[in-house]
Amino acid sequence: MIAKTITAEELGALVADLVSAGTRVIAPARAADGKVDYRAITRFEEAAIGAELPRRSLKEFFLPPTEPLFSWHQGKGDVTVKPVAVSFPPHVVLGARPCDAAAVEILDRVMGWDYRDELWFGRREATTIVSVACPGVDGSCFCTATGGGPDSKRGSDLMMVPVDGGYLVEAVTPKGQAFVGAHAARFVDAADAGTTAAAEAFRTGVRSRVAEHLTLSLPALRRWLEGSFDHELWRAIVLRCHGCGACASVCPTCHCFDIVDEPEGVRAGTRRRNWDTCQTARFTVHASGHNPRADQNARFRQRVLHKFSIYPGRFGEVLCTGCGRCARACPGGMDLPEVLKTITALVGTGASREAAV
Amino acid sequence: MKELQELARTLLSSGTVKVVFGWEEGPRGARPAFITDAANAGRLVFDHRCSHTLATYLSPRRPHMTRLGKAAIVVKGCDARAVAGLLREAQVKREDVVIIGVRCGGVAADPADAGPLTAENVAERCPGCTAREPHLADHMVGETKPEPPGAPTRDARIAELDAMSAPERWAFWQAELARCIRCNACREVCPMCFCERCVADKTQPQWLESSPHPRGNFAWHVTRALHQAGRCADCGECARACPAGIPLGLLNRKIAGIVADRFDYRATDDPSVPAPIGAFSVSDRQEFIL
Amino acid sequence: MAIPAEKIEAFEPRITAFVCNWCTYTGADLAGTSRSQMDPNVRIIRLPCTGRIDPLFIVKAFERGADGVIVSGCHPADCHYTSGNYHARRRFAIFNELLGFLGVEPERLTFSWVSASEGQKWREVVNDATARVRRLGPFEAFRALVGRSE
Numbered sequence A: 001m002i003a004k005t006i007t008a009e010e011l012g013a014l015v016a017d018l019v020s021a022g023t024r025v026i027a028p029a030r031a032a033d034g035k036v037d038y039r040a041i042t043r044f045e046e047a048a049i050g051a052e053l054p055r056r057s058l059k060e061f062f063l064p065p066t067e068p069l070f071s072w073h074q075g076k077g078d079v080t081v082k083p084v085a086v087s088f089p090p091h092v093v094l095g096a097r098p099c100d101a102a103a104v105e106i107l108d109r110v111m112g113w114d115y116r117d118e119l120w121f122g123r124r125e126a127t128t129i130v131s132v133a134c135p136g137v138d139g140s141c142f143c144t145a146t147g148g149g150p151d152s153k154r155g156s157d158l159m160m161v162p163v164d165g166g167y168l169v170e171a172v173t174p175k176g177q178a179f180v181g182a183h184a185a186r187f188v189d190a191a192d193a194g195t196t197a198a199a200e201a202f203r204t205g206v207r208s209r210v211a212e213h214l215t216l217s218l219p220a221l222r223r224w225l226e227g228s229f230d231h232e233l234w235r236a237i238v239l240r241c242h243g244c245g246a247c248a249s250v251c252p253t254c255h256c257f258d259i260v261d262e263p264e265g266v267r268a269g270t271r272r273r274n275w276d277t278c279q280t281a282r283f284t285v286h287a288s289g290h291n292p293r294a295d296q297n298a299r300f301r302q303r304v305l306h307k308f309s310i311y312p313g314r315f316g317e318v319l320c321t322g323c324g325r326c327a328r329a330c331p332g333g334m335d336l337p338e339v340l341k342t343i344t345a346l347v348g349t350g351a352s353r354e355a356a357v
Numbered sequence B: 001m002k003e004l005q006e007l008a009r010t011l012l013s014s015g016t017v018k019v020v021f022g023w024e025e026g027p028r029g030a031r032p033a034f035i036t037d038a039a040n041a042g043r044l045v046f047d048h049r050c051s052h053t054l055a056t057y058l059s060p061r062r063p064h065m066t067r068l069g070k071a072a073i074v075v076k077g078c079d080a081r082a083v084a085g086l087l088r089e090a091q092v093k094r095e096d097v098v099i100i101g102v103r104c105g106g107v108a109a110d111p112a113d114a115g116p117l118t119a120e121n122v123a124e125r126c127p128g129c130t131a132r133e134p135h136l137a138d139h140m141v142g143e144t145k146p147e148p149p150g151a152p153t154r155d156a157r158i159a160e161l162d163a164m165s166a167p168e169r170w171a172f173w174q175a176e177l178a179r180c181i182r183c184n185a186c187r188e189v190c191p192m193c194f195c196e197r198c199v200a201d202k203t204q205p206q207w208l209e210s211s212p213h214p215r216g217n218f219a220w221h222v223t224r225a226l227h228q229a230g231r232c233a234d235c236g237e238c239a240r241a242c243p244a245g246i247p248l249g250l251l252n253r254k255i256a257g258i259v260a261d262r263f264d265y266r267a268t269d270d271p272s273v274p275a276p277i278g279a280f281s282v283s284d285r286q287e288f289i290l
Numbered sequence C: 001m002a003i004p005a006e007k008i009e010a011f012e013p014r015i016t017a018f019v020c021n022w023c024t025y026t027g028a029d030l031a032g033t034s035r036s037q038m039d040p041n042v043r044i045i046r047l048p049c050t051g052r053i054d055p056l057f058i059v060k061a062f063e064r065g066a067d068g069v070i071v072s073g074c075h076p077a078d079c080h081y082t083s084g085n086y087h088a089r090r091r092f093a094i095f096n097e098l099l100g101f102l103g104v105e106p107e108r109l110t111f112s113w114v115s116a117s118e119g120q121k122w123r124e125v126v127n128d129a130t131a132r133v134r135r136l137g138p139f140e141a142f143r144a145l146v147g148r149s150e
Helices: A008-020 A098-111 A118-126 A174-182 A193-211 A218-227 A233-237 A246-250 A296-315 A325-329 A336-348 B002-013 B038-043 B077-088 B154-163 B166-177 B185-189 B214-227 B237-241 B248-263 C005-010 C021-033 C055-063 C084-101 C119-136
Strands: A004-007 A024-030 A036-041 A066-074 A079-083 A091-096 A127-132 A158-163 A166-171 A257-264 A268-275 B019-026 B029-035 B071-075 B097-102 B139-141 C015-020 C042-047 C068-073 C109-113
Touching (some): A008 A024, A008 A166, A091 A098, A098 A127, A098 A296, A127 A174, A158 A193, A166 A174, A166 A193, A218 A296, A233 A296, A233 A336, A246 A325, A296 A336, A325 A336, B002 B019, B002 B038, B002 B071, B002 B097, B002 B139, B019 B038, B029 B038, B071 B077, B077 B097, B154 B248, B185 B237, B214 B248, B214 C084, B248 C084, C015 C021, C015 C119, C021 C068, C021 C119, C055 C068, C055 C084, C068 C084, C068 C119, C109 C119
Parallel strands (some): A024 A091, A091 A127, A127 A158, B019 B071, B071 B097, B097 B139, C015 C042, C015 C068, C068 C109
Antiparallel strands (some): A004 A166, A024 A036, A066 A079, A066 A268, A257 A268, B019 B029
16 A cells, blocks of 8 residues: 655645534644643644643543433323434544554444444444554553554554654555545655655654563463452552542543433433443442442452453453553552563462463 | 651561551652551652652541551641541541651652652642641651742632632633543542542432533532532642542632631641531621521 | 523523521411512422531532522521521531632522511512522523533
């Protein structure tokens, strides 16, 4: 496939084209407190691509923090149920980090597993994801350890690599191909060898830097987790965890939700789904009052197990893209990369109850 | 921090306490530490990266903490106010905790910030702090530090908001609260949010909508701010923990101002000073009542 | 947000009043049995004491469509439960300022002490609150707090 380039100027014009055509453009942009969040922009100048990692991931554009499922209205002798739309206006995410784009595709597995989630896939179909290869963030990144990388194309429709004056562009999917085609005038065919080499050097450089942070054998990790449910590690490392769930809220792959019925007056209401997290005490409280995950040790263990053992068991891949947000967001100083490193050391010493294969 | 490490070593090896709550080096700067073995006391540090309040870990609602046994806790002045709050409200018995006061010159907003401490990176509660040497302490460690850099900014910001019209203030707060995703991090890290069953979690009836929409968020933040009135220690954890960057420090500071003005109460690390809520005076101002 | 004048003129405020059983409720009843004419915009919710009124009730009233809220009870020193109204006074002093800080127009909230014999005072409180809320218009800002439509 022929590589293309786009200048920063043309990219700005492309954004203007999209906005005037009614497409919603989402990009990393500064919030009032100076931090970067993914949000809707109307002009390219608002975007802060390649700056700090956005505080939250892309998942909220496919699984919103709160989302109506249907609404009801009670009449004289009947109830009318009004479903929500499952097709959505066009969206473009511009400047997605590869860890965030990959996460969306990983979540497609569970969202299409035993039930095809029309709201998730409706938004997926309406959205084109344009990623930008990541310059790295800090020592908490471990995307390469999870099988991804700062230039991973997974989940992206288009991948852009920063070069002098603009970006090297590669269409990854047919949707990406169509996007380039629809805005062909903005792109320039075929980069020269120097640009391609610069892009390659950028990618390789970041990749090797991030790879130094953590190396994991995902299969060995999974085997250890499956055999170590009662390991004392879970008691030792969880003391500083507040069970606040900030980690789950910023995580690109955490996707648990709660369903609530909200009355509006006496006769009407809305059923919604809202983000939830296994880290809160009441996540597994039964109607009887019994809680099978009665303390934070059990709850943190669950998070690690779900990501590195249960999800891979069911879908063949880990529920983590190594973005490191959990470590950055945690007010108590919990550090997942450190936990994984600790477990890796335990695996190395054969300190699991399963016999070595 | 030799003095602190030595003290911890002594407290642990003598069996006076079973665990010392302090701070240590983590992969991302300073982080809370729970030293149970005197041999590990050397891990304890104290510097401007020790932004966290450890008082939350004293909550009786954390069985995995309480089963460690009697604790010694290192407190900055703001943390001491939080511990005093727990003592005042009978969540912890004074004889069940050893308090190690540490002299403080301010902390960074971000514990990962290597420093130095400047007016730009200092936590918003620090400039102008009058509690840099806790009174509530069984032991005191550390040299007297210089005043935190910078000038207080919250009161000016609050005055700006007060000067706005009601609709302007509404627009400001709605824009801020719109980002809330109801993760409840603010509640979980708060030393004074220790209710066994938070009103937000009640489902029969559902008093507070749990959905992160503007209506639910408004109810939640109004309720939490009110429940913290006269109790908030201004430790800054809620604002630091919020993954959406909501300026909770402004809200809590405003309420502290109301409580100070009307009831002459300021957060204090003296647990014998009664809380203003739960008490009353027959001469409380009632100019707002017809 | 600007509400057109015609809309304000046609608008009938919906006001919820949380009142204590012993003083204000009885006072309101007296106003009724005395055939006092007053604005009919207030729906009364009776509670044992103002001390029992959780500020959350006020938020709930706004959520459910109230344009204004009245909280009323016994005068200081007259509380049937001795000190309930003193606790309420502190609580609502803070709550009133908190809501104002968050941008709720202060005239939407009314606090009063109305005793069992003050039927006329109740009438005045009701008419005064209704007039204030009528001037402000419907609480559109709160109505607009519907769920995110993402």
